Amino acid sequence: FNIRLPDGEQVRVHERPHLHEFLARVSEKYETHIFTAAMEVYAKPVLKMLDPHGKIFTHCWYRESCERDDSVGAYVKNLAHAWGGDQLKRTVLV
Numbered sequence: 001f002n003i004r005l006p007d008g009e010q011v012r013v014h015e016r017p018h019l020h021e022f023l024a025r026v027s028e029k030y031e032t033h034i035f036t037a038a039m040e041v042y043a044k045p046v047l048k049m050l051d052p053h054g055k056i057f058t059h060c061w062y063r064e065s066c067e068r069d070d071s072v073g074a075y076v077k078n079l080a081h082a083w084g085g086d087q088l089k090r091t092v093l094v
Contacts, residue, residue: 003045013046023056030092031058037075039063 004010026032036043040062051057066075079088 001049003049005045006041011042013049019050023050026094027056032056033058034060035065035077035079036061037063037066037077 001013001015002010003013023032034043034047034057038046043060043062047057047060061077063075065077067078068074069076079091083091
């Protein structure tokens with residue numbers, strides 16, 4: 001599918017096969033969170049297309065919640081920032 005960003009740029013998004021079925025089944029049993037290093041301005045419209053009624057994703061974190069690691073030149077997701085305490089013990093990353 002295509003999305004148009006606020007600055008007018010059009011972006012083509014490619015979905016993996018069976019993505020919608022996977023998200024539907026997982027979200028029936030588990031809280032489903034998104035933690036992406038993408039900027040919110042890009043990721044939010046993509047997630048809106050994947051979850052138009054807001055029933056799949058419990059919460060979303062974007063690049064603004066990541067930490068810049070200059071030693072590797074990338075944004076790093078600090079899961080302790082999103083889930084504190086014992087929650088990490090019960091977290092599965094896909």
